[in-house]
Amino acid sequence: RGPSPPVHPGALPILGHAHQLYGDPKKFWVTKKKMYQFSLDSGGVSEIRLGPHSVYVLTDPDDSLVIANTCLNKPYYYDFAKEMFNRGLVTASLTTWKPHRKLLYPAFNMQVLATFVTEYNTQSRNLVAALKAEVGKEPFNVRQYLVNQLLKTVCQTSLGLETKDKSIDEDYANATEDLFMLFIERLKKIYLHLPFIFAWSSIKAKQDQLLKITNEAMFRVIDKRKVELKGSVVKNKTPTRDVKFKPLLDQLLELSDTQDALSDAEIREHLDTVVAAAYDTTATAITYALILLGTYPEIQDRAYKEIKTVLGDEDKDISKDDLQKLVYLEAVLKESMRMYPSVPCVARSIETDVQLKNYTLPAGSSCMISIYGMNHHAMWGADVDEFKPERWLDPSTLPDNPNVFCSFSLGKRNCLGRLYAMLVMKTMLAHILRKFLIISDINSITTQYDILIKPADNSQIRLELRSG
Numbered sequence: 317r318g319p320s321p322p323v324h325p326g327a328l329p330i331l332g333h334a335h336q337l338y339g340d341p342k343k344f345w346v347t348k349k350k351m352y353q354f355s356l357d358s359g360g361v362s363e364i365r366l367g368p369h370s371v372y373v374l375t376d377p378d379d380s381l382v383i384a385n386t387c388l389n390k391p392y393y394y395d396f397a398k399e400m401f402n403r404g405l406v407t408a409s410l411t412t413w414k415p416h417r418k419l420l421y422p423a424f425n426m427q428v429l430a431t432f433v434t435e436y437n438t439q440s441r442n443l444v445a446a447l448k449a450e451v452g453k454e455p456f457n458v459r460q461y462l463v464n465q466l467l468k469t470v471c472q473t474s475l476g477l478e479t480k481d482k483s484i485d486e487d488y489a490n491a492t493e494d495l496f497m498l499f500i501e502r503l504k505k506i507y508l509h510l511p512f513i514f515a516w517s518s519i520k521a522k523q524d525q526l527l528k529i530t531n532e533a534m535f536r537v538i539d540k541r542k543v544e545l546k547g548s549v550v551k552n553k554t555p556t557r558d559v560k561f562k563p564l565l566d567q568l569l570e571l572s573d574t575q576d577a578l579s580d581a582e583i584r585e586h587l588d589t590v591v592a593a594a595y596d597t598t599a600t601a602i603t604y605a606l607i608l609l610g611t612y613p614e615i616q617d618r619a620y621k622e623i624k625t626v627l628g629d630e631d632k633d634i635s636k637d638d639l640q641k642l643v644y645l646e647a648v649l650k651e652s653m654r655m656y657p658s659v660p661c662v663a664r665s666i667e668t669d670v671q672l673k674n675y676t677l678p679a680g681s682s683c684m685i686s687i688y689g690m691n692h693h694a695m696w697g698a699d700v701d702e703f704k705p706e707r708w709l710d711p712s713t714l715p716d717n718p719n720v721f722c723s724f725s726l727g728k729r730n731c732l733g734r735l736y737a738m739l740v741m742k743t744m745l746a747h748i749l750r751k752f753l754i755i756s757d758i759n760s761i762t763t764q765y766d767i768l769i770k771p772a773d774n775s776q777i778r779l780e781l782r783s784g
């Protein structure tokens with residue numbers, strides 16, 4: 317089989333590297349960063365061991381693409397989240413994922429997303445109104461504001477919920493966040509990887525309580541919408557409320573009616589997946605963009621001037637065409653997502669031997685594709701650790717290998733919502749920047765990891781009102 321990749325330092329007999337995963341979310345992030353760095357220093361592939369299980373850490377973009385396109389199943393530790401998401405796209409096994417990705421794909425095309433832009437504007441205005449309470453005060457937790465607003469935005473566009481509808485609210489968001497913490501808890505304690513031990517653990521009991529909250533909330537939304545749609549067919553009325561788009565839920569119910577393609581349980585799993593995949597990732601990405609803009613006033617100034625040039629002085633809504641013209645703002649977002657990718661790694665199961673450039677990875681192992689590692693690869697140049705949105709404006713200053721930027725993952729199982737994410741994030745950022753001056757210091761912020769990377773501190777940014 318040829319040479320094996322270098323093994324990350326510190327492996328113990330039986331445990332492997334499992335003992336290094338212990339500790340709080342801040343320490344966990346420090347450990348993960350060390351693992352990515354070792355892989356980078358080792359030429360792009362290294363190995364860690366979770367007990368008897370080998371996990372290869374990839375930071376080489378070509379090898380990562382090979383894995384991303386040939387190994388389409390997720391490893392057994394994604395199953396920890398299966399009780400919540402099951403056949404939802406992120407956790408689905410290959411046989412379910414393939415037909416379901418085809419079914420959901422049209423719901424994320426530009427034509428559909430363009431109909432959401434008015435909603436993105438409305439939610440951005442609500443966000444700006446809420447943020448006014450923080451003007452002139454001490455640094456605060458802007459991520460929490462963004463989480464609340466983006467959850468509402470996603471509930472509108474995916475579930476058709478009106479703003480005042482509280483079916484999916486903070487309780488749902490908190491339960492989801494707690495569930496993620498439990499999945500991580502289980503990942504770190506390898507004895508809990510064994511289903512029969514996990515079944516008797518306090519984590520399983522807590523998980524069941526939380527799943528009851530999230531499942532019941534989502535089934536209530538589906539049932540209510542079914543009744544509404546039936547009622548409107550009987551009365552021959554248009555089924556949509558006073559919104560000008562068809563939410564994902566309606567599209568899935570239609571598929572279930574016309575093609576008998578999806579059960580209610582599958583619809584619930586897709587909706588939970590899309591909601592969970594959407595609001596926290598985008599909230600985190602905007603948070604880091606704001607912190608970085610607050611740290612570099614000249615970059616913030618350039619972004620502000622571009623917004624003023626494209627939108628003028630009026631407080632008008634931002635159209636899809638305006639969004640396309642905000643090229644510097646897009647560069648700011650891409651650069652902050654390069655430096656702080658909300659999802660720093662994804663994993664794949666290796667079911668048959670896979671030949672990479674220098675190694676053959678054996679069947680029965682798994683692979684961690686380090687998005688963070690590749691976004692910090694030496695291919696970016698000597699200024700890899702600097703926040704430089706300008707690099708995105710001139711293709712000759714970007715690495716030749718396009719896969720080296722992979723904040724939305726890479727290959728066939730990449731992020732289905734990337735276009736949605738870019739549109740909503742640009743709209744929100746533009747609304748925030750045209751109203752407020754952001755002051756922050758990225759160097760005072762520590763990062764923690766709980767599937768996503770997030771600022772560990774609540775003191776994230778300060779706001780001043782702009783005069784012009």
Ligand code: HEM
Pocket residue numbers: 405406417589590593594595597598601657658659662663723724725728729730731732733734736737
């Ligand atoms: C900054 C925002 C976002 C980031 C960084 C991000 C990143 C990612 C990544 C890395 C994956 C691969 C996960 C894995 O393989 O384990 C993924 C998958 C996915 N994302 Fe996103 N995402 C974002 C926003 C969104 C939004 C807004 C939506 C929906 C509206 C969405 C829907 C999905 C779905 C459905 C998948 C599963 C795709 C599949 O397996 O076919 N994401 N995302």
